[in-house]
Amino acid sequence: MRLGMLISGRGSNLQAMIDAAADPAYPAEIAIVISNRADAAGLARAAAAGIPSTVIARDDRSGFAAEAETRLRQHRVELVCLAGFMRLLDTGFVEAWRDRMINIHPSLLPAFPGLHAQRQALEAGVRFTGCTVHFVRPEVDAGPIIAQAVVPVHPDDNEARLAARILAAEHRLYPLAVRLIAEGRTRIVGGKVEIDGWLVEELAALNPREPPPDLLVSTRG
Secondary structure (H helix, E strand, C coil): CEEEEEECCCCHHHHHHHHHHCCCCCCCEEEEEEECCCCCCHHHHHHHCCCCEEECCCCCHHHHHHHHHHHHHHCCCCEEEECCCCCCCCHHHHHHCCCCEEEEECCCCCCCCCCCHHHHHHHHCCCEEEEEEEECCCCCCCCCEEEEEEEECCCCCCHHHHHHHHHHHHHHHHHHHHHHHHCCCEEEECCEEEECCCCCCCCCCCCCCCCCHHHCCCCCC
């Protein structure tokens, strides 16, 4: 499957996809990288990997969409992957790529959409957060969920530490989600993603953890 990666910054999730696609057995390849910023560090990652890239520094959504559409079609892209792409897309562009465009967000959607998701999680006092890969819809951080990874929130976390822990999970989750799509294992039914031939282990998680039995103190007389 030929991928078009849209980035705005450092491109760490782009690098995770570059590394995954380097395996001959991986069912997808990056056909082009598009950035809306000429100073995006991810462009250097694309160049180092020999991947074509282009900058579309258009402020108007429709203008950006038209140029991006041309580039994506020139490179025969089948799936658009947003990876740290920090601008809103034209609604017509999103609908044109409906069910063929995905995004990764640093929270367990639908919780904490939008900017500063890690800060939102800390302010809410949740014990777990994580990241989500989902199909894109015109609404911000909305659309059928493909895969999620859970990350614990530590009592001494600040925004930077939590963001780093979530990012490490993103680097594993994004290549997995793309693999599921490229292998034809995903389908959308009733607004939800169903995955064929994929086992999901049940996991019961407690945070904070219950102490071992020998550390429990009885209150009985």
